[in-house]
Amino acid sequence: MQVTSLWQTARTPKARSGAWARWLLRAVWLGLTPLALAALCQHFLLPSAYEAQGPLSALMWRFGNEQPLLVFVGLFVAFSTLLRYWQRYLPGLSAAAARRNESPRAREHWSSLLGVAIAVVATLAVRSSVLEPYRVLTGSMLPMLEPGDWLLANKLAYGYHLPLLSTRFAVRAPKRGDVIAFNTPPDAGAGLPERLVKRVVGLPGDRIHVRNGYLWINNWPVPSCEAGIYAYLSADSGVRGRLVVEFLENQAYLTVFFPGGEPFPGYVVKPGEVFVLGDNRDNSSDSRAWNNHSGAGLPLESIEGRVSMVLLGSARDGSVNWQKVLRRLRPALRSEGMDMTAVQNEIDRCLQNRPSETTPPKPW
Secondary structure, X not given: OHHHHHHHHHOOHHHHHHHHHHHHHHHHHHHHHHHHHHHHHHHHOOOOOOOOOOHHHHHHHHHHHHOHHHHHHHHHHHHHHHHHHOHHHOOOOHHHHHXXXXXXXXXXXXXXXXXXXXXXXXXXXXXXXXXXXXXOOOOOOOOOOOOOOEEEEEOOOOOEEOOOOOOEEOOOOOOOOOEEEEEOOHHHOOOOOOEEEEEEEEOOOOEEEEXXXXXXXXXXXXXXXXXXXXXXXXXXXXXXXXXEEEEEOOEEEEEEEOOOOOOEEEEEOOOOEEEEEOOEOOOOOOOOOHHHHOOOOEEHHHEEEEEEEEEEEEOOOOOEEHHHOOEEOOOOOOOOOOOOHHHHHHHHHHHHOOOOOXXXXXXX
16 A cells, blocks of 8 residues: 555656656756856866966867867766766756765765766777867868868778777768768888878769869869959968859859869779869879879778768867858858958859759769
């Protein structure tokens, strides 16, 4: 009789509303609060490139700049662990913690350490086989990607990675127009980063050449539309050229170059590789420059993943640009301190007049 009464009490609307209220409080205190604290710490406490003067601040800036995802996860786990440990003193959770007769503190320490270990291993596993952030180190992908931007690469797009291992299987070729992150091939030359981000323009069998800055595939000019003059200036580099919208397959993207630049005579893409270019055509070490400027393809095994989103944007002073957080890649301009309305209107005009044929003919 007593058991039945307790069960009936637990099923009353008042009991259910109380359970939902406790669940909501736990979600706020142990989920949203550490999430907000981690974001605030990463934004306000980590120094920028100009603030990193001493050795300690320089180390903090370098680690935060190179591994922002790990820093954020570490801060979140740390705050979550602290709040969970002190939950008996948090408003709304103290009474519930006392009723549950919390475990001894030694057991709580081991539980917290186990939670941290699980979070770290899960983060590394996801990063190695599903999603991984990549940082743009140069201006070769201007104007859509700026130096310092952090990108999110889908590692399942072209094959499967075993967690925490470099083994891949079921490797697939990307599509023309895809932006990819890849390991720099040995014939790319010295002085390049270990990983690069470029755009795929050629598939096996395609013949690629460049005339006056414009891309040709299988003797077919890739459709394009001029949108005006583009200029970019930072502490490390400056770019100025014609802004051109290119249409390739189902992609529309921005490129910049000066017509009349150095031509690329041609390269036939071999089986098991793709041909890649930087959107900043006059300043990119890509397939045109590899193999002592004779041209070379990128092996499919070197591709790490497809990039379709800016995870964390970078301002030109090295700080975080919060207007470019989780922003999908699209042909749009956003320049600090400059009114780009007129140029963006020209880009929109080009997009509204998309050509009917954007697929190159088959190789002869």
